[in-house]
Amino acid sequence: MSSTVSSTPAPPPGNPPGNPHGQPPLHALQVLGGGSSGSGVHVRSLTAGLVARGLRVTVCGPWRAERGYGFTQAGAWFAGLDPRTNAGAVATLRAAGAGAGLVHAHGLRSGLLAVLALHGRGVPLIVTWHSKPYAEGARAQAVRLIERRVARRAAIVLGASSDLVERARARGARDARLAPVAVPAPRATPPREDGWRQKARAELGAVERPLLLAVGRLVLDRGFGPLLDAARVWRALDPQPLLAVAGEGPDRAALQRRIDEEGLPVRLLGRRDDVPALLAAADVAVLSSRWEARSLLAQEALHAGVPLVATAVGGVPELVGEAAELVPYGAPEDLAGAVIRLLADPVRRVELAAAGRARTAGWPTEDDTVAHVLSVYDELVQT
Incomplete structure (x- = not known):
């Protein structure tokens, strides 16, 4: 044009x-x-x-x-x-x-x-x-x-x-x-009724298993390599969590090849315009980037009251404060451990959801x- x-x-x-x-x-x-x-x-x-x-x-x-x-x-x-x-x-x-x-x-x-x-x-x-x-x-x-x-x-x-x-x-x-x-005004999300949530999870293949969500362009600095390393750790859980990744990018073929070869419980969803709906259906959001300033996923997760596990890089710590579980970048064992602990601790998930909503009230x-x-x-x- x-x-x-x-x-x-x-x-x-x-x-x-x-x-x-x-x-x-x-x-x-x-x-x-x-x-x-x-x-x-x-x-x-x-x-x-x-x-x-x-x-x-x-x-x-x-x-x-x-x-x-x-x-x-x-x-x-x-x-x-x-x-x-x-x-x-x-x-x-x-x-x-x-x-x-x-x-x-x-x-x-x-x-x-x-x-x-x-x-x-x-x-x-x-x-x-x-x-x-x-x-x-x-x-x-x-x-x-x-x-x-x-x-x-x-x-x-x-x-x-x-x-x-x-x-x-x-x-x-x-x-x-x-x-x-x-912080963008929260985009409209569907009502979080049990029937709707179960339908959304069924479409992703997570009816009776935990659902994790990551969002981002499929490139090296988004940390999807270490994230797949973490998925290899939590695939031993029963039920096995499903990691859904929304986003496109040049690394998609390489990531899919690794998912297939290692049998990882991960689905690449491609580009999605319904991230708020995906968050509403998720149990935990995961941010694995090498660096972020003000991550849009982190903002939307805290607004939605979805527990967040994120790498302590760039502006993420000053953005989320105590309202997320923070782990070092490139440490898949720490990332996997934080996710596993959250999935086993519903009280902590509720605490993080409340802390996230409180944190957003102080954002510009x-x-x-x-x-x-x-x-x-x-x-x-x-x-």
């Missing part, structure tokens, strides 16, 4: 924050790189909040992100970025950002594209780091160079977790801050996030 801008109705009249005395509404350009679930949900929420407050918002990103998150439905203009070449994406950004009061990029690639597009323009750049890329060898060195370039060019780097803030500072950011990231809301971002915008456009 060509890189064209979708028009939307003009923003409502009035003087939004950052634009006093009858000045035109601030035009904020949002740049979305890969359109991952966490950053995509965040930009959709942020877009809706900014438009509601009278800002003019243009979102630049992959067309699949527009189809998945509906930025134009939130009142934004949308410009599709050419995924094939950086040159095409930069040209689109330069055109879409003409007259923008500031640019807010989400992620490392989008930050680099924004740096290139803004060359020679005195437009403030904000970059939010939602995650960190996994890289080894020569690619790791390239990633460090890109991080350094983006961090030093940005007026402000916002980090979704404390370790991302420290990473930005280490890369030379002039101003790096921890930013509240909105979408309004908190929009208000914080607006304060940052004001700070930059008024200087």
